[in-house]
Amino acid sequence: MLNEGHPGILNDVRTRILDAAEELFACGGYAATPTTVIAKLAKVPGDLISQYFPRKIDVLVALVDERTHVEENDQVDAVPGDLAGTLSRLARVLPLRASPAMRRILSREADTHGSVKERLGRLNGELVRRARFALGLALPGARGDAARLEVAAATFAAILIYQENLCQLTGHQIDPDAVAELIAHSLV
Missing domain, CATH: 1.10.357 (Tetracycline Repressor; domain 2)
Incomplete structure (x- = not known):
């Protein structure tokens, strides 16, 4: 469960996930990048990604919209x-x-x-x-x-x-x- 009491920590985790996804999608492409690899590079538990981004496509959409x-x-x-x-x-x-x-x-x-x-x-x-x-x-x-x-x-x-x-x-x-x-x- 997300820790609602620490928004700075939440933003840091989300940013690390997006940073990792940006690097991996740019190198190998969206289709070839599993969320487990994103989690590993972001140094977060694999299931944490789905708390921020319910589907992998949501990671791509967030990257495109925000960056x-x-x-x-x-x-x-x-x-x-x-x-x-x-x-x-x-x-x-x-x-x-x-x-x-x-x-x-x-x-x-x-x-x-x-x-x-x-x-x-x-x-x-x-x-x-x-x-x-x-x-x-x-x-x-x-x-x-x-x-x-x-x-x-x-x-x-x-x-x-x-x-x-x-x-x-x-x-x-x-x-x-x-x-x-x-x-x-x-x-x-």
Whole structure:
């Protein structure tokens, strides 16, 4: 039974379970990770997980809901004519909150879990919206070319979200400044 008198201890146990699940789901995937392994890594009794998360899917849903989001902040440091600089600054201040492990989980599990796919779609949509807005401010004359701005914004957002996966696949870190420069050149 959960000890209602010690909320700090409860939060610590729950956090350890989520930390362990994040690490394991990112490495081996949700389906390949039994809750007993999560419990072992979290250093908690196996049956304790079910007191916090009745089903294994509840662990994944909690991770996605609690550890991935884009903070509300529409401030953009856009300079007309400076597309690359605008995108570079946006990449540095973009309030995307998802660890590299969570980004791997999102991309890996989106095909098989609706709640993960929905969260990934919302994150991507918000990043595209912000990148499109920033590009529109930096390139005011491009308003008539909405399709090109949409593609540029979508490309930029995808690289920000999937940069950890790309690094794992290629062994090379993706430089957001280089991506910003490439996208800027494609729009002028």
